[in-house]
Amino acid sequence: MDVKTLKLGVIGGGAMAENILRGVLASGLISASQITVSDIQSRRLKYLKEAFKVSTSLDNHEIVSGADVILLAVKPQNMKVLLSEINPVTDEKKLLLSIAAGVKSGAISQGLSGKGRIIRIMPNIAAKVLESASALCLGPSATGDDLTIAKKIFEAVGKTVVIDEELMDAVTGLSGSGPAYFFLIIEAMADAGVKAGLTRSTAQKLAAQTCFGAAKLVLDAGETPAKLKDLVTSPGGTTIAGIHVLEKGSARGIIMDAVEAAVNRSKELGK
Numbered sequence: 285m286d287v288k289t290l291k292l293g294v295i296g297g298g299a300m301a302e303n304i305l306r307g308v309l310a311s312g313l314i315s316a317s318q319i320t321v322s323d324i325q326s327r328r329l330k331y332l333k334e335a336f337k338v339s340t341s342l343d344n345h346e347i348v349s350g351a352d353v354i355l356l357a358v359k360p361q362n363m364k365v366l367l368s369e370i371n372p373v374t375d376e377k378k379l380l381l382s383i384a385a386g387v388k389s390g391a392i393s394q395g396l397s398g399k400g401r402i403i404r405i406m407p408n409i410a411a412k413v414l415e416s417a418s419a420l421c422l423g424p425s426a427t428g429d430d431l432t433i434a435k436k437i438f439e440a441v442g443k444t445v446v447i448d449e450e451l452m453d454a455v456t457g458l459s460g461s462g463p464a465y466f467f468l469i470i471e472a473m474a475d476a477g478v479k480a481g482l483t484r485s486t487a488q489k490l491a492a493q494t495c496f497g498a499a500k501l502v503l504d505a506g507e508t509p510a511k512l513k514d515l516v517t518s519p520g521g522t523t524i525a526g527i528h529v530l531e532k533g534s535a536r537g538i539i540m541d542a543v544e545a546a547v548n549r550s551k552e553l554g555k
């Protein structure tokens with residue numbers, strides 16, 4: 285399948301679908317003329333048509349019949365009904381990409397009576413600024429070529445990794461829930477800046493850019509966080525004084541506990 289000519293159907297034109305549309309269109313990977321979106325809310329369709337010049341439909345059968353690749357972007361609780369609705373028009377020629385949190389590819393396959401090729405993806409909210417951390421896994425009948433197409437689509441909204449599906453709960457606890465941990469850290473650092481005399485907007489800008497810069501160094505410099513930390517902790521300096529307080533408060537253990545709690549909660553919800 286060639287990305288330049290494939291037909292993409294999107295079912296559920298909500299927040300995440302909008303982010304993905306913005307990314308694939310901005311990257312030039314797929315053009316608006318290749319895309320049709322459906323939603324049960326005509327208000328959303330009107331908006332997406334105006335914003336992105338994509339085609340729209342209120343009919344999910346039309347979406348599946350006319351597409352090679354179908355992005356399932358409804359809430360997890362709406363998936364069961366959606367799958368039974370599109371089951372009659374699904375066949376092995378259709379590649380289905382599901383971003384529904386916690387819905388296993390086996391359950392999707394079951395809902396489609398074993399038809400269709402399935403890939404499951406867990407993006408995160410930073411897709412909104414094209415900086416998602418997205419994990420992809422191969423589901424029933426999906427091929428390596430299918431994975432290549434799915435990766436290209438999600439690389440348009442950030443970075444991707446490929447994992448085994450059994451690790452999806454780990455991803456959910458780490459990068460799915462992760463942005464919220466950093467929002468909390470940025471807020472706390474900004475509070476500290478305000479306490480030390482900075483204005484709220486200056487403190488917030490400095491805290492957020494510091495977080496962003498540190499992440500970029502880890503991603504781009506190819507160094508471990510430990511080595512980078514050592515580079516900025518000069519003997520008897522300010523940074524090691526701050527690190528000492530973090531270590532005394534078990535910051536590492538608390539962060540690990542938080543991710544572990546989210547992983548366990550994801551496992552519980554998936555039962």
Ligand SMILES: NC(=O)c1ccc[n+]([C@@H]2O[C@H](COP(=O)([O-])OP(=O)(O)OC[C@H]3O[C@@H](n4cnc5c(N)ncnc54)[C@H](OP(=O)(O)O)[C@@H]3O)[C@@H](O)[C@H]2O)c1
Pocket residue numbers: 295296297298299300301322323324325328344357358359360362365366383384385406407408409
């Ligand atoms: N947002 C995130 O940060 C994020 C991160 C990772 C994964 N996800 C996953 O992405 C999926 C979408 O999330 P979202 O935040 O974009 O949700 P959303 O904004 O609620 O979008 C879903 C849209 O689908 C519509 N819809 C419901 N049933 C439908 C059907 N049968 N046919 C067509 N459209 C239908 C909904 O309409 P109504 O509102 O009227 O129901 C809504 O407009 C979820 O499964 C979520 O787990 C989201």
